[in-house]
Amino acid sequence: MRTSMQQGPEIWIRGPVSAPEAVPPAARRHSWVGSHGGAGVTTLAEVYGGQDCGRNWPGPADPPSVLLVARTHAAGLAAAVRALDAVRHGETPPGLDLAAVVLVADAPGRLPRPLVQRVRLLESAVGVHHVPWVPAWRLGDLGGSPPRGTQALARLTGAAR
Numbered sequence: 001m002r003t004s005m006q007q008g009p010e011i012w013i014r015g016p017v018s019a020p021e022a023v024p025p026a027a028r029r030h031s032w033v034g035s036h037g038g039a040g041v042t043t044l045a046e047v048y049g050g051q052d053c054g055r056n057w058p059g060p061a062d063p064p065s066v067l068l069v070a071r072t073h074a075a076g077l078a079a080a081v082r083a084l085d086a087v088r089h090g091e092t093p094p095g096l097d098l099a100a101v102v103l104v105a106d107a108p109g110r111l112p113r114p115l116v117q118r119v120r121l122l123e124s125a126v127g128v129h130h131v132p133w134v135p136a137w138r139l140g141d142l143g144g145s146p147p148r149g150t151q152a153l154a155r156l157t158g159a160a161r
Helices: 041-048 074-088 113-125 149-155
Strands: 032-036 065-071 097-104 128-131
Touching: 032 041, 041 065, 041 113, 041 149, 065 074, 074 097, 074 113, 097 149, 113 128, 128 149
Parallel strands: 032 065, 065 097, 097 128
Antiparallel strands: none
């Protein structure tokens, strides 16, 4: 006899189904939001902890403290400025708090002077954390401690070891 509350075909059930493990609150203190595609949100969330929101603003179930991520190339910095304008004009979901902007190096080495000037403009408006080029991340090796020079970001996110 069938009831109206079926779970689906038995072939899809391969053993006991348990509730998903709860993510400890300390690991989800911040929501990482990319100001553009390829900013590095997923990698940063894996290395530093927190909620990976991709390019979307956090939803009601996500931490309201936002770390806005951009690459340090011209398009990335312009996207960060547009996202900051959205925050400034109240075009984000209510209750969000912009904790900082996180700029991820788009290449090894120093930034060209015109990009340095754009970064300084951002730094004059909001707290900015810099993440250097990490060759191991390019190969998918996200283990180990956060890179040197990112201690303040590690403390902010709770990833300090």
